[in-house]
Amino acid sequence: MHDQEPSPGHADRRLTTKEAAELLGVKPETVYAYVSRGQLSSRRVPGGRGSTFEAAEVEALARRNRRDSGGTPASGGELSVRTRITLIESDRYYFRGVDATELATRHSYEEVAEWLWTGTLRPGITFTAPETSVATARRAVDALPEHTGPTDRLRVAAIAAAVADPLRFDLSEDAVLGTARTLIPTLVAALPARRGHRDEGPLAHRLWARLTGRDADEASLRVLDTALALLVDHDLAASTLAVRVAASARAHAYAAVSAGLGVLEGPLHGAASGVAHRLLMDVLDEGDAAPVIADELRAGRRIPGLGHRLYPGEDPRARVLFGLLEDLPRAAPALAAARDIVATTARHTPLHANVDLALAVFTATSGMQATAGETIFAVARTAGWIAHALEEYGERPLRMRPSGHYVGPKPPQPLPE
Numbered sequence: 001m002h003d004q005e006p007s008p009g010h011a012d013r014r015l016t017t018k019e020a021a022e023l024l025g026v027k028p029e030t031v032y033a034y035v036s037r038g039q040l041s042s043r044r045v046p047g048g049r050g051s052t053f054e055a056a057e058v059e060a061l062a063r064r065n066r067r068d069s070g071g072t073p074a075s076g077g078e079l080s081v082r083t084r085i086t087l088i089e090s091d092r093y094y095f096r097g098v099d100a101t102e103l104a105t106r107h108s109y110e111e112v113a114e115w116l117w118t119g120t121l122r123p124g125i126t127f128t129a130p131e132t133s134v135a136t137a138r139r140a141v142d143a144l145p146e147h148t149g150p151t152d153r154l155r156v157a158a159i160a161a162a163v164a165d166p167l168r169f170d171l172s173e174d175a176v177l178g179t180a181r182t183l184i185p186t187l188v189a190a191l192p193a194r195r196g197h198r199d200e201g202p203l204a205h206r207l208w209a210r211l212t213g214r215d216a217d218e219a220s221l222r223v224l225d226t227a228l229a230l231l232v233d234h235d236l237a238a239s240t241l242a243v244r245v246a247a248s249a250r251a252h253a254y255a256a257v258s259a260g261l262g263v264l265e266g267p268l269h270g271a272a273s274g275v276a277h278r279l280l281m282d283v284l285d286e287g288d289a290a291p292v293i294a295d296e297l298r299a300g301r302r303i304p305g306l307g308h309r310l311y312p313g314e315d316p317r318a319r320v321l322f323g324l325l326e327d328l329p330r331a332a333p334a335l336a337a338a339r340d341i342v343a344t345t346a347r348h349t350p351l352h353a354n355v356d357l358a359l360a361v362f363t364a365t366s367g368m369q370a371t372a373g374e375t376i377f378a379v380a381r382t383a384g385w386i387a388h389a390l391e392e393y394g395e396r397p398l399r400m401r402p403s404g405h406y407v408g409p410k411p412p413q414p415l416p417e
Contacts, residue, residue: 273373
């Protein structure tokens with residue numbers, strides 16, 4: 001759509017600060033930030049307080065902001081960024097317009113990642129890592145204390161792999177895609193594995209040996225591979241926004257992924273499945289969810305693994321994983337415990353199980369530690385982060401720069417003594 005010229009006499013119309021803020025989709029204080037940057041001119045109200053702004057100038061700035069940044073304020077003043085990667089609506093989500101759950105159940109994690117990056121399916125593709133990159137990452141990870149968490153290990157591995165790549169500052173699409181296809185298997189290979197394991201086959205097979213000492217069976221590997229594909233992206237989650245901010249500043253792909261890993265570690269994000277895992281194990285030990293839920297609520301803690309702000313109904317990722325877990329006979333006790341948690345909590349708050357609880361059932365059933373879900377989440381989401389970094393590299397640099405809403409003491413203030 002072409003910008004329309006203002007109608008005759010329109011240029012003389014002036015807006016109040018409140019009207020200008022509404023048109024720009026910002027807070028009133030931000031309008032004056034535009035004035036200080038020279039992007040808007042203002043005029044004092046004769047005989048009164050406040051300023052007015054030329055309507056045509058404000059409208060032109062609003063159009064320019066939308067065109068240059070691709071970002072518009074969403075409802076509630078939240079940041080909205082134009083993207084072609086993931087759409088979430090009506091309790092479903094889509095990768096480049098295709099139902100994500102169908103992609104995840106019919107294609108491997110690597111194939112879904114390629115679809116997310118390029119819009120092309122490459123049947124049978126597997127990711128391999130160069131030996132030098134793996135050796136460097138392993139040395140760095142092996143030097144960490146034994147109690148180091150999985151996300152810390154992955155972050156160190158990403159930084160080490162970056163140091164080993166002299167071409168990391170090449171942000172062309174082909175170069176970043178090459179980085180993506182080697183970084184993800186490097187991250188997995190850098191994690192400690194059980195003895196005798198050989199890094200061959202699909203990524204899910206290689207990751208399994210880093211999560212549990214049990215032998216893999218085809219049904220369990222399918223659950224793991226599907227979980228990775230389901231979790232590959234989820235629109236602008238907190239970690240993904242951090243990645244886009246880094247990419248907006250033209251940080252290389254390794255650094256952008258490291259930014260995402262830093263945010264992922266929060267208990268309200270990637271580590272949420274570990275909290276759900278521990279709750280599930282307590283219910284299995286107790287044999288009843290009621291006393292465990294009561295203890296959680298008494299301690300003032302929210303019940304993990306329930307509800308999702310983007311899905312008023314059922315989390316589609318959880319639905320798919322629970323369906324696959326039904327095919328694992330040894331998952332029956334954990335599935336029953338999960339249903340008990342949902343039913344007990346629903347007496348007061350009717351919430352559906354989310355993907356964190358489904359991951360907890362899988363990790364508990366597979367003899368994995370509570371942190372295994374966080375590892376699965378981090379490895380999976382790395383592909384999505386790189387997709388968003390690629391998209392952001394094609395946008396105007398430094399566009400992810402909101403203005404602060406200052407609420408401190410009004411200057412000038414005296415120097416402290």
